[in-house]
Amino acid sequence: MIAIVDYGMGNIASVRTAFERLGYQVKVTDQPELLRQASHIILPGVGSFQAAVAEIKERQLTKVLQELAEEKPFLGICLGMQLLFETGYENGITTGLGLIPGEVKLIETPYILPHIGWNQLDIQTNQPELEAFQDQHVYFVHSFQAVTVPDYLAATAVYGAEVPAIVRKGNVFGMQFHPEKSGPVGVQLLKTFLEITEGE
């Protein structure tokens, strides 16, 4: 069973259906017992970093999520990916989950923000499982980006700046774009995440 963390930030119908179509049972929940039973944890999210952290705290999920990330495959999507980092600078300074070293800051680009639309993945050289996704387009909607060291970058996109698209530290993954809105490529990426983390 795959658990999608329900914490009131953005709609998750498409994320849920995408995993169901891949043949998995999915539970959308904020209950720690159910989350602990899951094989994989998915942290979605649309909105601001600060608001998301407040919602997680209100549900007393911070520690639960940090523990789960040590035990099972964990995927943050969009804002959910940003929350994996230590500090966010959207609407003030907020402490994130701290699962991957780094910060979340406004994209420094000469181009217009938000970064909305289909942009290409540039897969980093140390990511053989993701090679097939080189230059594929995926759907981004965001104004803030992760700032981290190359060790944790699995893929980037170019938007007048190098924007982290897929981050990875052990079994903790993050996708800045919306795989559930990225057509067949996005569904394939979710499948690849499940395959890479199989047996971990």
Added chain:
Amino acid sequence: MIAKRIIPCLDVKEGKVVKGTNFVGLRELGDPVEMAASYSKAGADEIVFLDISATNEGRQTMVDIVKDTAEKVFVPFTVGGGVRTIEDVNRLLQAGADKVGMNSAAVSNPELITESADRFGAQCIVVAIDAKRVGDKWHVMTHGGTKDTGIDALEWAKEVERRGAGEILLTSVDTDGVKEGFDIPLTKAVVDAVRIPVIASGGVGKPEHFPEVFQKTDVSAGLAASIFHENTFTVQEVKQVCAEKGVMIRDA
């Protein structure tokens, strides 16, 4: 590189896709969810639903269509038409829409833009602007392009950006339905006036009109309805023509 987006628009009345927004001789074309799914398979980068229902039942049906679409279509979609209050915005987002479009209500009550963007985030608020050339300016039109508000379209575009809109859906009342191409001067003027993505709409008669607007302006996306509905051209054909002309598009 970021791709230019090709967006089919579906006009929905009382739960059915209809041809044309003028109320004379409306023809039912099919089921909105099925049509959205088929456009998405053909490579549409996004889908726009424009609800032209006149009844409350029709509006409620739209919410069900949104729920269904969120489960069946894996590209982003926007819902507009008849959005008057922040509760309307909330209902459509809760049902699964990625973005909500507002038009006349934003003109009569600009606070709606600000409040919606503050509450739900700029990325999901699309303000639709219908503009018509008047002398050497463009005026904002409301009520399906029939009522001249006297407001300068470029000033309005800047204001909706300031109020937090994430995107502008720009329709030229002058070229809409004429099928001789997008309104290049209007599109260029609005794109150059703001720092948020603009979607051009109105005037597409053939695939070549898309690369034309992408090459002559910095617009982010192009929207069309009738050429796709009538199956005159498919999204794939449009994308192929764009690719041949050197426009960056998403292969799908």
